[in-house]
Amino acid sequence: MSGCDCKKYEWVKVDKSKCDGCGNCVEFCPRDVLRLDNQGFPYMAYRDDCWYCDVCKFMCQLDAIELETVPYLIR
C-alpha cells in the first residue's frame, strides 16, 4: 500500500469491479511502475517512472484498466 494519499493523482485507473488481481499489469509494465496494494489491486507505486505506454492496459485481459490524460508533461 502506498504510504501517501496519492491515488487521486494516478492516471492508470483500475476498475475494481473487473480486476481479479492477476498481476499481469504489474509483471509486464516495462518501467516497473505498478504494485499490488494490500487488497490485491494495482496502483502506481512509482508513478513518475511511467511512460504512458499503455502496456498495462493491453495486458489486462479483463479490460479493467483505463489511462486518463496525464496531468502534466512527462517527457
Ligand code: SF4
Ligand atoms: S502506462 Fe506503461 S509505464 Fe505506465 S504503468 Fe502502464 S505499463 Fe507501466
Ligand code: SF4
Ligand atoms: S492485469 Fe487487469 S485484472 Fe490483472 S491485476 Fe492488472 S488490472 Fe487487475
